[in-house]
Amino acid sequence: MTKELLKIIEYKNMGQLSQELQKMNPVDIAKSMELLDDKSLLVVFRLLTKDTSVEVFSYLDKKSQQKIIELITDNELKDIIENLFLDDTVDIIEELPANIVGKVILNTSLEKRQLINQFLKYKEDSAGAIMTIEFVDFKEQMTIKEAINHTRKIGINKESLDNCFIINKERVLKGVISLKDLILSNEEMLVSQVMDTNIVSVKTSEDQEKVAALFKTYDLLSMPVVDNENRLVGIITVDDIVDIIEQENTEDFQKMAGIEPNEEPYLKTPILKLAKNRIIWLLVLMISATFTGAIIQGFEEVLQSVVILASFIPMLMDTGGNSGSQSSTLIIRGLALGEITTKDFFKVIFKEFRVSIVVATVLAVVNFLRLYIFTSADIMISFTVCISLFFTVVLAKVVGGILPIISKKLNLDPAIMASPLITTIVDAFALIVYFGFAKIFLGI
């Protein structure tokens, strides 16, 4: 698509370009524009109709938004800002450099500036920060017909019309009515007779993860946001929730791999930032592995007399580590999805204990047979390896199961705290058990 566009731009055939643009989806126009040079970017942007240009602008990446703000006139900018949804405007102000923000603020009406200021006060990742104020509200005493006419009059610029909200004189939220029910109901009825009073709403301070969970539980398309007096102040729409779910998942993947969470796409993140995000946990884990090294040094005389013991250390540690991370992943995910709560502490311990007995027995037996059949390993050494393997796997799974729950209980992030700690605990335990058993069974 972009290649064709580029060709048309080169030939300076503005009529054709404008025609092509009209056939395209605003998301696709935005994606193509991100690849253009400054001059072509401005040419294409100015060819868009007014409505489309605002929509395309909201889909552009930060770099292209910044370029356009720099290149267009104050009047053009004014038009865009006034027609942008408030949440998009706030995003721009939060994420663009100060000089750009300056130009934006200068071209924003006083009324909108005040709204923006109010938005900037909401905590990041709270319902207030992700909501939008473009919604349709009705008074309780309106009839369906009046409500439809009211919607026709003011609805053109509203971001979400799937649900409309009914408020009283004090703007307290009383009910919700879907556009579908509005159309399907008898025109003479009052909205208060048709509205659903069973409302799932959140306070502005609610965390976005909780909000996303409510959307999932109740299959919502939009959700009203209220202040402490239960007055309607905004709505959250499901398309933003989809983004938030993916963002929270990405963060969890990163944290569980020992990386500082970072929202930027990989290919657009600078080398040094990527390195910085990774180095901290690697250093922590490297230093903590010193501990494991010290244990091995403590058993130097055991190793000295039976050097072959060293060759089983990687297998023991890897299998222990894998066993533990299987359990911690399942529990961390269960906690994130709300399928497991901290109240399930003992259920999880007991479950992991039973699972680990099954898994550890299979692993130990298979490993013993493998050593017996395929290698010439001393039978007492094989026995030492396998019994250590058994205890390591059981401990790894139980620790892997409970550490995330303990983290959650202590209000620490299970995804961050659990994995690195498990590695250290399991490694140390595996070695102590291993050399301990070696001393006993091999009589060193």
Next chain:
Amino acid sequence: MTKELLKIIEYKNMGQLSQELQKMNPVDIAKSMELLDDKSLLVVFRLLTKDTSVEVFSYLDKKSQQKIIELITDNELKDIIENLFLDDTVDIIEELPANIVGKVILNTSLEKRQLINQFLKYKEDSAGAIMTIEFVDFKEQMTIKEAINHTRKIGINKESLDNCFIINKERVLKGVISLKDLILSNEEMLVSQVMDTNIVSVKTSEDQEKVAALFKTYDLLSMPVVDNENRLVGIITVDDIVDIIEQENTEDFQKMAGIEPNEEPYLKTPILKLAKNRIIWLLVLMISATFTGAIIQGFEEVLQSVVILASFIPMLMDTGGNSGSQSSTLIIRGLALGEITTKDFFKVIFKEFRVSIVVATVLAVVNFLRLYIFTSADIMISFTVCISLFFTVVLAKVVGGILPIISKKLNLDPAIMASPLITTIVDAFALIVYFGFAKIFLGI
């Protein structure tokens, strides 16, 4: 909520119970009902109004759905099946035991049975399998007014009304119109004048992951599904997409931890199934660690002369493993989100190479200083350890970066293939480099 319900059920105060139920959200009713015994379950279910009972039924877990189907009369079941959305009916038939399905089929009308059969032919996880057929369609020559009236007449039972679809005589999809535009447009205009012809649609065979990606890219609430002749056959709604996104994420978390993907919640999965899902990869990884053991045995004479070398093996292997899994996690996630494609192969190699040089240098230097300052380790041994650490981290990151892309290119699942292979490759490389350098620098 459930506690109160239980108390009311105990006192057999049906009037109060019915009143309480009317105030509750169907999702909450379903959640509470899952905790009841068979008798109370049936009592509560029968107290629900007809519309609510169907909705509550669709939110119940499989076990409670099964119980209710067993307990209610054929006529009651007929009513439910006829009013359930087709996609929910198909889910029940796919997931419940054969005897229950038998009772369901017996109470399903011929027309609905034929539709169900058609649905069952769609491949699991395809657009056809997740779509629903409850949508509203208009003919091109309808006016807005006619369209609204048509919607009023047939819209009551439609799952999603946010978007309506315009089709020609051959049922070929021509355009889409949102309920919002329907309400906001001039009543005398034709739907074909107002409709958006820029339609994002999918074929029935499209994979659900692709469908979810389109929803994310275009911020959609619903999407039409067409057959090979571009005829409209169903729609997919965003609430199902939210579930699919979470399901795909859960699967990726499980695969990356070496667990067979499993949709059941942790606490509801039997012990043996949990064990079975975990044992395969643990066995594979344990056996592949044999390889690492063999390398150590091959260097037995080196270890014999400098036993202390063994104490650095865990640190080397852990740091290598962590470095690799950081890279593979970022790339696997980038591929899943579509931010990285297989075409970025060389970009990723080059980026990981540069990041790894930075990270490896910091780790090696810190480790050398730590050994020099805090321990009495021989300086040549420290040097051997740190130079091995450097090369291990660089290799781990490059391999961690490219293995997921190679897997994807080979049409293998990056999440499954990458992690276990990386561990084995990095462990083996680390040991060979380590003992190789030891031989050179320590003159063994």
